[in-house]
Amino acid sequence: SQQGEEDPQALSIQEGENATMNCSYKTSINNLQWYRQNSGRGLVHLILIRSNEREKHSGRLRVTLDTSKKSSSLLITASRAADTASYFCATENSGNTPLVFGKGTRLSVIA
Amino acid sequence: DAGITQSPRHKVTETGTPVTLRCHQTENHRYMYWYRQDPGHGLRLIHYSYGVKDTDKGEVSDGYSVSRSKTEDFLLTLESATSSQTSVYFCAMGPGQGIQDTQYFGPGTRLTVL
Numbered sequence: 001s002q003q004g005e006e007d008p009q010a011l012s013i014q015e016g017e018n019a020t021m022n023c024s025y026k027t028s029i030n031n032l033q034w035y036r037q038n039s040g041r042g043l044v045h046l047i048l049i050r051s052n053e054r055e056k057h058s059g060r061l062r063v064t065l066d067t068s069k070k071s072s073s074l075l076i077t078a079s080r081a082a083d084t085a086s087y088f089c090a091t092e093n094s095g096n097t098p099l100v101f102g103k104g105t106r107l108s109v110i111a
Numbered sequence: 112d113a114g115i116t117q118s119p120r121h122k123v124t125e126t127g128t129p130v131t132l133r134c135h136q137t138e139n140h141r142y143m144y145w146y147r148q149d150p151g152h153g154l155r156l157i158h159y160s161y162g163v164k165d166t167d168k169g170e171v172s173d174g175y176s177v178s179r180s181k182t183e184d185f186l187l188t189l190e191s192a193t194s195s196q197t198s199v200y201f202c203a204m205g206p207g208q209g210i211q212d213t214q215y216f217g218p219g220t221r222l223t224v225l
Contacts, residue, residue, distance in 0.1 A: 030211060042201055042216030043154070088154065092211040098144065098169065099211055103153035 004032070004072075004089040004102035012108040019076040021105040023089030024069075030092040032065060032072050033099065037086045046074075046087075081111045114138040117202050117217040125225050130189040132220050134202030136182075142205035143185040144214065145169075145177060147198040154201070160185055161210065192224045 004023045013019050023032070031050045035043040049056045049065045049072065056063045062075040076083055086106045090099040115136045124130050134143060145157040146169075156169030158177040166177050174196060176188045189196055199221050203214040 033213065040219075042203075042218050043214075044216070045213045048213065096210055098156055098159055099214065100156075101146075101154040103151070 004091050004100065006087070006089060006102045006105040008105060009103070010106045010108070012110065013079060015079060015081055015109055015111045017079055019079050019083070019107055019109070021074050021087055021107070023072045023074070023102055025072075025089075025091050026070065028067075028094050030094060032063075032092065033090045034061075034063060034072075034074050035088045035090060035101075037088065037104070039085070043088060076107075079107075079109045081109050083107060084109045115202065115204050115215060115217040117200075117220050119220060120218065121221045123223045123225065124192050126193055127191050130192050130222065130224075132187045132200055132202075132222070134185040134187070134217055136185075136204045138204060138206070138215075139182055140204040140206050140215075141182075142210060142212070142214075143179065144203040144205070145175070145185065145187045146201045146203065147171065147196075148201060148219075149198050157187065157200075159210075192222075194224050196222065197224045198222060 004025045007022045033048045034046045037043045047058045049063050060077045065072045086104040088104045090101045118133045144159040146154045148154050155171045157175050160166045160179040178186045199219050201219050202217040205212045205214050
């Protein structure tokens with residue numbers, strides 16, 4: 001039962017450009033998390049945004065959350081080749097249930 | 112990957128054979144999880160544990176069993192492997208603030224069932 005759905009499925013940009021990926025979900029959430037996965041590796045937690053927050057920053061990452069539209073976006077500014085990875089959103093659904101991960105956006109940053 | 116390891120990292124087996132994957136953590140974290148990752152399906156939860164001997168099913172638990180006899184070890188068993196269980200398996204751990212807390216993932220095990 002996938003909750004978050006990332007969009008686009010794949011994104012290719014030039015180094016230095018900004019990358020934006022989106023996550024939409026269906027039911028109310030407690031919080032939303034973003035993870036990164038480099039090829040052949042496990043997922044790494046990037047940032048958590050609470051349901052009462054609208055925007056959060058961490059270095060070159062900016063996350064927004066719009067609970068009325070049930071969507072979140074992850075912006076990576078001034079992208080680098082090392083940002084090439086898959087990015088996943090994970091929703092903390094109401095009730096004491098585990099995180100539900102989306103299918104991910106595959107980002108390619110071309111040097 | 113720090114503090115959590117998986118073994119083996121790669122395994123090829125035949126249909127009908129039993130397979131056990133091991134996840135080991137050194138962080139004394141309460142929660143542990145097993146996921147499988149397949150193209151087009153993303154990451155799907157198989158089973159999770161909220162303490163020693165305390166486990167529960169996830170979204171895709173059929174054909175899998177788990178055991179947690181010690182805090183640091185979480186085993187995933189395929190009783191009779193099928194080709195549909197060919198996948199990359201990830202273990203994760205959570206520090207125990209709650210089932211929805213941040214998770215820390217292992218490096219993965221690539222399993223091929225012929």
